[in-house]
Amino acid sequence: MRQRDKTPYALLGMLTLGPQSGYEIKKxxxxxxxxxxxxxxxxxxxxxxxxxxEGLASSRRQDKGGRxxxxxxxxxxxxxxxxxxxxxxxxxxPPRNELLLKLFFGRHAPAGSGREHVLAYRAQQADLTRHYxxxxxxxxxxxxxxxxxxxxxxxxxxxxRFAEAAIAWCDExxxxxxxxxxxxxxxxxxxxx
Amino acid sequence: MRQRDKTPYALLGMLTLGPQSGYEIKKxxxxxxxxxxxxxxxxxxxxxxxxxxEGLASSRRQDKGGRxxxxxxxxxxxxxxxxxxxxxxxxxxPPRNELLLKLFFGRHAPAGSGREHVLAYRAQQADLTRHYxxxxxxxxxxxxxxxxxxxxxxxxxxxxRFAEAAIAWCDExxxxxxxxxxxxxxxxxxxxx
DNA sequence: TTTGGCATGTAATCCGTTACATGATTAG
DNA sequence: CTAATCATGTAACGGATTACATGCCAAA
Numbered sequence: 509m510r511q512r513d514k515t516p517y518a519l520l521g522m523l524t525l526g527p528q529s530g531y532e533i534k535k536x537x538x539x540x541x542x543x544x545x546x547x548x549x550x551x552x553x554x555x556x557x558x559x560x561x562e563g564l565a566s567s568r569r570q571d572k573g574g575r576x577x578x579x580x581x582x583x584x585x586x587x588x589x590x591x592x593x594x595x596x597x598x599x600x601x602p603p604r605n606e607l608l609l610k611l612f613f614g615r616h617a618p619a620g621s622g623r624e625h626v627l628a629y630r631a632q633q634a635d636l637t638r639h640y641x642x643x644x645x646x647x648x649x650x651x652x653x654x655x656x657x658x659x660x661x662x663x664x665x666x667x668x669r670f671a672e673a674a675i676a677w678c679d680e681x682x683x684x685x686x687x688x689x690x691x692x693x694x695x696x697x698x699x700x701x
Numbered sequence: 702m703r704q705r706d707k708t709p710y711a712l713l714g715m716l717t718l719g720p721q722s723g724y725e726i727k728k729x730x731x732x733x734x735x736x737x738x739x740x741x742x743x744x745x746x747x748x749x750x751x752x753x754x755e756g757l758a759s760s761r762r763q764d765k766g767g768r769x770x771x772x773x774x775x776x777x778x779x780x781x782x783x784x785x786x787x788x789x790x791x792x793x794x795p796p797r798n799e800l801l802l803k804l805f806f807g808r809h810a811p812a813g814s815g816r817e818h819v820l821a822y823r824a825q826q827a828d829l830t831r832h833y834x835x836x837x838x839x840x841x842x843x844x845x846x847x848x849x850x851x852x853x854x855x856x857x858x859x860x861x862r863f864a865e866a867a868i869a870w871c872d873e874x875x876x877x878x879x880x881x882x883x884x885x886x887x888x889x890x891x892x893x894x
Numbered sequence: 895t896t897t898g899g900c901a902t903g904t905a906a907t908c909c910g911t912t913a914c915a916t917g918a919t920t921a922g
Numbered sequence: 923c924t925a926a927t928c929a930t931g932t933a934a935c936g937g938a939t940t941a942c943a944t945g946c947c948a949a950a
Binding site for chain 4: 895896897898899900901902903904905906907908909910911912913914915916917918919920921922
């Protein structure tokens, strides 16, 4: 298996929660880890096939209410491979933040567009904090003794802290943008008056 | 120009700082925006060529101390294209955080590996906060009246706030991991005794 | 003299998304 | 009836990195 390709490990990890179909894996991912990981079908299905070919997962066809499903399970070799990967230090990935890039060039942007972007981002992050809080509450209620719970919570906490930091930053930034806009207005008045 | 490809705009934006060679653009990017944007040469040079073909940038060969450089400048059409892009709302990009993924599956990881990853991340973020602070100080000292300064500061503040949030999260997480490790030890003692 | 930085580019490859294609079942 | 959801996959494309290839200049 390649070094840089993390999708196989993400899928193996998902299979530690129990045997699942590709479709289910995606749903589970979206419901629990969307804020830090995602996979597309175009990636997911071929990789599952590969995992099976390499003996890291096994599959059996299942008939569920007339629908055909292909349910995958992690194998012993799969668990070992996952464990080895979990031990390796995470690779640093160069971030790309389009909002910051647009702000960085803010002086050359149409008036008010920076403010709009930041407002939209703030709203999105506020929604997210609510979402994280709900998720955490539901998790504690529905799986209070699940052995994975502490780990799931850590990732949720990460999301919450970052969303809160983002909101604070938005407020600070909106104030700075307002000041810039005011100074620009002043310059214009001074220049013409 | 394509919709999704942001590299051209990043390069046009860099050219608003003045005419530069591809090599210089990369250096500038690394010195000022590394925490939210990066480009590789394999991407940068072909895109510069494309920008010129589309009339958004112009170039002239320059002989600097015997070395041949190809210096690019943004054109009027380039400024317009940049302005239009700056106005469009930033696209949401699904994040991928390998550290969180590894933590999420932490129960299946070799003992202590989660802790190590978090410690390494914490150290990295602590370095970063120092770096941001220095950069901001230097910026204020060296370019106190630069019209782009307020915008550059906003992105720096983002970096600092996020690094600080990351450190707080690390400390919280390290405590939770320690508790998990302790409980695991207890279980083992109870099971064998 | 040899290492590091300046400087430009191409080719191979990979990873990932999007669009396409298909079809059954279930809930409204 | 029909829209949504379950379910699996492939093909095309695009964006980005990495490795490769080259060569000059300055400083140690």
